[in-house]
Amino acid sequence: MSDTLREVTLEDLDAIEIGAAILGTGGGGNPYIGKLRCREELRKGRKIPVIPLNELPDDALVVSLGGIGAPVVGVEKIEEGEECLRALRAVEQEVGKKVDALISAEIGGANSMEPMLTAAQAGLPVVDGDGMGRAFPEMQMITWSIYGQRSTPAAMADEKGNIVVFRETPNDKWVEDLARASVVVMGAAAGLAQAPMRGEFVKRAAIPGTVTQAYNLGRAVLDANRDHRDPVQAVIDHEGGRLLMTAKIVDLERHLKGGFAVGHLSLEGYGAFAGDSGKINLQNEFLIFARNEVVEVCVPDLIVVLDADTGHPITTEMLRYGQRIAVLGLPCHALLRTPEALAVVGPAAFGYPEVEFVPMAAKGDAK
Amino acid sequence: MSDTLREVTLEDLDAIEIGAAILGTGGGGNPYIGKLRCREELRKGRKIPVIPLNELPDDALVVSLGGIGAPVVGVEKIEEGEECLRALRAVEQEVGKKVDALISAEIGGANSMEPMLTAAQAGLPVVDGDGMGRAFPEMQMITWSIYGQRSTPAAMADEKGNIVVFRETPNDKWVEDLARASVVVMGAAAGLAQAPMRGEFVKRAAIPGTVTQAYNLGRAVLDANRDHRDPVQAVIDHEGGRLLMTAKIVDLERHLKGGFAVGHLSLEGYGAFAGDSGKINLQNEFLIFARNEVVEVCVPDLIVVLDADTGHPITTEMLRYGQRIAVLGLPCHALLRTPEALAVVGPAAFGYPEVEFVPMAAKGDAK
Secondary structure (H helix, E strand, C coil), X not given: CCCXXXXXXXXXXXXXXXXXXXXXXXXXXXXXXXXXXXXXXXXXXXXXXXXXXXXXXXXXXXXXXXXXXXXHHHHHCCCCCCHHHHHHHHHHHHHCCCCCXXXXXXXXXXXXXXXXXXXXXXXXXXXXXXXXXXXXXXXXXXXXXXXXXXXXXXXEECCCCCEEEEEECCCHHHHHHHHHHHXXXXXXXXXXXXXXXXXXXXXXXXXXXXXXXXXXXXXXHHXXXXXXXXXXXXXXXXXXXXXXXXXXXEEEEEEEECCEEEEEEEEEECHHHCCCEEEEEEECEEEEEXXXXXXXXXXXXXXXXXXXXXXXXXXXXXXXXXXXXXXXXXXXXXXXCCHHHHXXXXXXXXXXXXXXXXXXXXXXXXX | CXXXXXXXXXXXXXXXXXXXXXXXCCCCCCCHHHHHHHHHXXXXXXXXXXXXXXXXXXXXXXXXXXXXXXXXXXXXXXCCCCHHHHHHHHHHHHHCCCCCEEEECCCCHHHHCHHHHHHHHHCCCEEEEECCCCCCCCCCCCHHHHCCCCCCCEEEECCCCCEEEEEECCCHHHHHHHHXXXXXXXXXXXXXXXXXXXXXXXHHHCEECHHHHHHHHHHHHHHHHHCXXXXXXXXXHHHCXXXXXXXXXXXXXXXXXXXXXXXXXXXXXXXXXXXXXXXXXXXXXEEEEEECCEEEEECCCEEEEEECCCCCECCHHHCCCCCEEEEEEECCCHHHCCHHHHHHHCHHHHCCCCCCCCCHHHHCCCC
16 A cells, blocks of 8 residues: 555556556546556656645646547557657647646546556656546546636547647537547547646646555455455445445446447345345446435446456446446545536436435545 | 739629639539628728739748538528638647638638638738639548648637647548538538648649639629520630530439438430430539430539529539529539549549549530
């Protein structure tokens, strides 16, 4: 365990991969390829320094990085490896300044690795924090936008040499829509750099310490496995969460809609949860968990699905009929629970205006 | 008639509208709204100076302008009016220089008016020429691309305040694809500025004198109508073309495919052409004319459909079953007939590899 990660080394990558995948809440893309690329960079002698949020100078220029695309494609279409670096350079050209530090748009899933990879390539530090504290399906669902920083100028780059700049838009939803349309043309995977921010703002708006959190969470799972302890319990203990259900998947409906994996899964409880039925709605990420048709946990709190035996996180595209899973609820960070945040990442923003968000934290869970 | 238009005045707009619509070969969008906007600017006392191609300084910076979108939408979704101006400013920011003159991407249809409107707004001259000498459905079908000038950096702006910059792409087809995807998000109409060029290149690559040509062609139609002469013959005489058929539309298949109006119309000749059958294939513009199943005229030569009685050009979205039309073939400019040009705007580029382009000019028509 580490209080504050100061540098990401070769030995840390596996733990960050696992922790980031769990925080991906079923989406966010697979961090595996990114991990391999980071490993390659570190083996070349390059470094990934991590700068704690409170040590970031107020006038530092920070850019938010991440890949964009359908998660399904990320597995099949491997990036060339410098997409985010080229997108970063394009944003630097827009603002006419060199960037001082990088930050992950989204710690959950593949975008945990993208800024670390670019950091190694560009010789820059990554900030210990991110803009989501988990994964969300749309770009404007990010604390930069929520707390007043515009995404523009933003830039997208693909492996073929395309560079598209979103210089001005009426609001950040337009950046999402325009970037989404461009990424389909580019072949459904690209690097995106956005929201050039002052350090002072990042300190207020970033979900703090999430690189360290991903590392420690992954470390807890690895240690539990090594010591033959229950990895599911290790996740719950680390995050102050709650086991919602051990269950079998008895129905699964999932289709691609507007570039997103949308659908739901129906669950039949077993063990301590025998007799319970469950349902999880998803849009790339798991959004809402209901027990016996009553909503119990919903976005922005985290719904995590783990393989009941191995404790490995299961992403939405890996769901299978008959799988035995453990469903966990983990409380989200306080920055995602404010009225401004709930307007953007609460259940209504996902098309569930009838669902009221009752924070897990208010029910006595940690955070 | 004018040898070389030196300025577009209020009195010239109607003629340019008609000439440009004829050169639109069924597509290119309706120049009507653009004409009204130009009129408004001229009434405010603003000017639209025209600079002949041979007077353009070699080191002048010229930008190509036009609207982009589905022609059907152009009629229904009226632009705010400064889309092209904002796109122009975005390209100026990209190259770090002020532009000296504007040129139409496409003289056929609505894009005849866009650069004139922006010229009045920005206090710049328009060059007497364009990049197509007619209308074509895709952006890379332009002499700038054909003769070696890249479209990038290009910029798109809509009426809502979105500005997207295409900074780098592997080739100009990517600009077309990315711009097409963006314009769908923007609501299917936007202004596009592209291909910042040196005057020296424009003098070599532009189809020369097409603003004057559109004016004179429209003037010829207006004069024929006024003098009760045949307007169809006036078009043929002015352009050195040929009457292909007077006919009734007996079948019409037209659908939207990838943002384009695609289809064909079947014709039954009458008058001197009684007994002949005809077919015209289209993609926004009329592409191929066949008589009795033998191709007679095809892109890049111009196939123009006029109302048989009034001589008014009929655009693809205005085609109706039972209409009586005059089909004309007009020879394209020599710059569209080179091997480099035919690779991009010949019949194979539109999905007709089996059609051989035999220039009308080679058959004894003018140009």
